[in-house]
Amino acid sequence: MRLSPEEEAMxxxxxxxxxxxxxxxxxxxxxxxxxxxxxxxxxxxxxxxPESLGEAGVALFERFADLPERDRRVSIPMITDPRGVDLTxxxxxxQTEEMAELERRFIAACTxxxxxxxxxxxxxxxxMPPVLGEHVAYGDTGVVIYCNSVCGARxxxxxxxxxxxxxxxxxxxxxxxxxxxxxxATRRFTVRQQPKGLTDWGVxxxxxxxxxxSYWAIPVIEGxxxxxxxxxxxxxxxxxxxxxxxxxxxxxxxTPECHLLEDVGGDLLHAEEVTPADIDALRRPFGAKxxxxxxxxxxxxxxSLVEMQQVAGLCxxxxxxxxxxxxxxxxxxxxxxxxxxxxxxxxxxxxxxxLQGTCFYQQYAREIGEANGWKRLLSNSAKIVNILGxxxxxxxxxxxxECIASAIKxxxx
Amino acid sequence: xEKVLKCHVGIGADVVGEALVAxxxxxxxxxxxxxxxxxxxxxxALAGQSYRDKILVFNTAKGGVASAWMLHEMTSRGIAxxxxxxxxxxxxxxxxxxxxxxxxxxxxxxxxxxxLIKTGDVVSVYPQEGRVVVKTAxx
Numbered sequence: 001m002r003l004s005p006e007e008e009a010m011x012x013x014x015x016x017x018x019x020x021x022x023x024x025x026x027x028x029x030x031x032x033x034x035x036x037x038x039x040x041x042x043x044x045x046x047x048x049x050p051e052s053l054g055e056a057g058v059a060l061f062e063r064f065a066d067l068p069e070r071d072r073r074v075s076i077p078m079i080t081d082p083r084g085v086d087l088t089x090x091x092x093x094x095q096t097e098e099m100a101e102l103e104r105r106f107i108a109a110c111t112x113x114x115x116x117x118x119x120x121x122x123x124x125x126x127x128m129p130p131v132l133g134e135h136v137a138y139g140d141t142g143v144v145i146y147c148n149s150v151c152g153a154r155x156x157x158x159x160x161x162x163x164x165x166x167x168x169x170x171x172x173x174x175x176x177x178x179x180x181x182x183x184x185a186t187r188r189f190t191v192r193q194q195p196k197g198l199t200d201w202g203v204x205x206x207x208x209x210x211x212x213x214s215y216w217a218i219p220v221i222e223g224x225x226x227x228x229x230x231x232x233x234x235x236x237x238x239x240x241x242x243x244x245x246x247x248x249x250x251x252x253x254x255t256p257e258c259h260l261l262e263d264v265g266g267d268l269l270h271a272e273e274v275t276p277a278d279i280d281a282l283r284r285p286f287g288a289k290x291x292x293x294x295x296x297x298x299x300x301x302x303x304s305l306v307e308m309q310q311v312a313g314l315c316x317x318x319x320x321x322x323x324x325x326x327x328x329x330x331x332x333x334x335x336x337x338x339x340x341x342x343x344x345x346x347x348x349x350x351x352x353x354x355l356q357g358t359c360f361y362q363q364y365a366r367e368i369g370e371a372n373g374w375k376r377l378l379s380n381s382a383k384i385v386n387i388l389g390x391x392x393x394x395x396x397x398x399x400x401x402e403c404i405a406s407a408i409k410x411x412x413x
Numbered sequence: 414x415e416k417v418l419k420c421h422v423g424i425g426a427d428v429v430g431e432a433l434v435a436x437x438x439x440x441x442x443x444x445x446x447x448x449x450x451x452x453x454x455x456x457x458a459l460a461g462q463s464y465r466d467k468i469l470v471f472n473t474a475k476g477g478v479a480s481a482w483m484l485h486e487m488t489s490r491g492i493a494x495x496x497x498x499x500x501x502x503x504x505x506x507x508x509x510x511x512x513x514x515x516x517x518x519x520x521x522x523x524x525x526x527x528x529l530i531k532t533g534d535v536v537s538v539y540p541q542e543g544r545v546v547v548k549t550a551x552x
Contacts, residue, residue, distance in 0.1 A: 028424055028511040033504070052442070052479040054486030081478075139478045159481020159505040161512040176504060213438075214473050215503035245438075245475045245503050362479070366446075387477075390443045390454035 001030050001173065002037040010169060016071025018064040022165035029162060030173030038171040039135050039178050041155075043077050045123060046115070046163035047139035049084035049362040050102040053160070058102055061109035072113050074167035079118040079127060080110065081140045082302060082329070082359035089355060094371025099364055115167065119357030120331035121301050124151060125230060127333075132256055135178055137166030141247070142238035142301050142383070148248040150233055152256040154178050157215070157247055176215075177247055183257065185220035185250055187212050188269035193276055194225055198235045198307075199399045201228060202382030205236035207278045209244025220250040220258060220266035227254055231304055238301050239382035286385050286397035288412050292323065294374040296352075296407045298400070299329035299360040300384035305337055307400075308354075312343040314404040315350035321410030325372065326352030329359050352407075360384065365391045378403055378412060414549045418529055420498075423518035423540035424510040430495040432534040432547075433467040435459050436527045438475040439497065439506070441483035450492040468536045469494045470527055474503040481509035488513040496538045498545065500526050516540050 003011065003023075010019040011027075026038070050058065064072050085095055085103040110117055118127055121140045130136050130153035138144045138155040139162075147153040156176040158166060166172045176182050189208055195201045212219045219240075228236065240246045250258035250266070258264045298311055311328055320326055328347055330338065335356035338344045344354045355363075361384055369375070369392055377393045379385055380403050385395035396412055405413045435458035446453035450465045474480070484506070487493035496516035497506065510517035516538045523529055530536060533550035 025508075025511050029504070029508050031422060032424055032502075032507045032517075047478045048482060049479070052482035052486065054482075054489065056486050056489030057482050060485075141477050156504045157478055159478045159508040161481050161485070162504075162508040214501055216501055242477065243475070245473065245505075361442075387443055389456065390445070392453070 001027060001035055004038070007038060007169070016067055018067055018072055019168050022168040025161060025165045026169065026173050030175060033173065033175035035173035035175040037174055039174040040171050041076065041135045041137045041166055043079070043128070043130065043136045044074070044158070044163045044167035045079050045081065045138040045140065045143055046160050046167065047081035048106065048160040049082065050099060050106060051084050051362065051364050053106065055102070058106050058109070061106060061113070065109040065112035074114050075170040076167060078115045078167035079123055080115060081119070081121050082362050083119045083357050084363045086355045086358045089353065094368045095364055118331070120333070121359060122234070122304060122331060125234070125304050126331055137163055137172045139163040141241035141245070142234070144247050145237035145241040145249065146234055148177055149237055149250065149255050183248060183264070184218065185264040185266045185269060186217050187219045188266045188271045189219055189221050190271045190273045191221055191223040192273065193279065197399055198232055199380045199382065199397065201232040202235035202239040203279055203282055204274065205239035206243045206382045206386065207274055207282050208249070209240035209242065209246045210282070211272070212244045212246050215245045215247060217244070217246065218248050218250070219246065220252065220261065220264050220269070222252045222261060222266070224251050224254060231307055234301055235381065242383040242386050283397060286395060288376065288394070288396040290411055291376055292411050293378045293406050294376045295325045295327065295372070296403050297327050297360045297377060297379045297384060298403070299327070299379070300381045300387070302359055303328060303330045303334065305334050308334060308338040308343045310400060311404070312346035314401060315352060316346045318350055318408055320351030320407050323410050324407050325374070326350070326407050327360060328352055328354045330354060330356065332357045361387045361391070369393055378406055416547050418526070418545040418547060419522040420518045420543050420545060421520035422543040423516065424507055425496070425514055425516035425540045427537070427539050428495045428516045429535065429537045430466060430468040432470055432530050432532055432536045433459065433462065433464065434470040434527055434530055434532045437471060438473050439469065439471040440475050440477065441480035441487070442477050443475065447483060447487055447492070464494045465492050467494050468538065469497045470530050471497070471499050472527055473499055473501045474506040478505050481505050481512065484509035484513040484515055488515060498526055498530070498538070518543065518545060
């Protein structure tokens with residue numbers, strides 16, 4: 001890889017040991033993906049929950065946090081994905097003091113590095129959405145796919161270590177989706193059955209993600225008749241990235257790089273139809289009507305203020321079943337707004353709990369499931385039901401309205 | 414019988430180990446019980462099997478960014494695979510391998526690596542050369 005004089009200086013350790021570590025990390029990754037050089041990035045977004053980090057990951061941050069200020073501060077605006085522990089509500093969830101302490105140590109280290117603890121996977125709805133053509137280094141696959149596809153920004157999936165490296169150096173290896181050639185469509189899907197509501201959009205995204213099936217496959221989708229809302233396309237992208245490791249999609253006439261099919265080379269591709277059978281096959285493992293539901297979860301992605309209003313509206317004046325729990329995960333910023341507007345109160349009066357700055361699957365899902373005896377989990381998120389099978393849950397999928405109706409009845413309606 | 418497979422230059426140091434192969438995909442978040450060191454996702458092709466000290470061989474990587482930290486965390490406790498080979502890695506797994514010092518290679522010239530290597534084969538991985546040597550089980 002070609003390095004600029006400043007990058008060479010970082011590599012030589014002239015800008016401190018943290019930036020030296022960062023450039024060395026970036027060289028290894030860039031070499032594997034044939035990057036010719038680095039590209040400057042304007043923001044970094046880092047996924048780093050304590051369950052994933054463990055003691056070893058937190059210790060890495062603390063090592064950097066102990067450096068002199070000039071050597072440890074990130075060089076571009078850098079924000080964080082959801083935390084694993086809501087420090088205002090962890091004991092009742094069955095999370096331990098050890099988990100909370102790991103979280104506190106991580107937060108202290110990040111603060112020392114100049115990282116903004118936004119604790120959100122909906123930064124594109126709440127913090128500072130990137131603009132068309134902007135190069136960024138984002139983590140959280142849902143964030144990356146939304147920002148690439150809907151905003152037209154340019155980011156690879158940057159796992160936590162690489163997002164940290166980008167924050168320290170202000171650049172990232174120029175490979176993958178930073179290059180025009182990797183943003184062209186490689187698969188073409190035709191949709192005839194129009195999705196209605198968040199869960200339908202999530203399921204459609206999941207079907208396409210599963211069919212595309214690789215980070216290097218870029219779907220272009222035709223046949224979508226109405227422009228989705230930000231929340232709908234959020235669920236669509238998050239599920240696609242979850243099922244397929246897909247980092248970018250184009251929707252003809254809707255997403256900014258694809259006014260026409262030929263803008264992304266879709267006219268040269270064979271069209272594959274997304275059939276009702278595909279949709280049914282995706283949903284089938286997650287259907288469990290009539291079964292007792294232990295916990296209803298709204299998360300993955302965190303809820304926007306508009307979704308908070310929708311959940312609150314469904315909860316208002318009603319009560320949850322004694323044998324069922326309800327958790328709602330949102331960003332700290334949305335939490336504060338929702339509190340001010342009385343939305344959290346409506347959910348809490350129902351018997352639910354709003355968590356701030358966390359996302360259910362990132363907060364020791366196995367341990368809190370075991371602590372609370374939660375097995376049957378119901379959600380409107382196609383992404384979360386995909387993840388939680390490996391965490392010992394029997395996940396089921398339903399619309400937001402059906403989730404609340406099930407929480408009231410104590411069984412899946 | 415010994416065969417030599419060429420692949421793209423990868424990440425990490427040379428390792429030797431026993432292969433555990435599946436025509437399936439991989440995510441540390443979605444598929445593993447990292448405390449026990451086993452595949453825990455019921456629908457995964459390797460459900461219930463231990464991955465400790467194995468050379469894992471998969472089609473591709475899937476799912477979220479957490480795997481990047483998780484490989485590092487797993488390696489720090491010594492309950493980790495020795496290497497992971499893919500037909501096509503994604504960026505997350507490569508980044509995680511770089512942090513963890515775990516060997517990882519992908520893009521094999523001779524075709525589908527999940528059929529070129531069988532479970533139980535003894536595999537030597539040379540990431541910096543883009544070379545993998547396979548000694549067939551039973552030889």
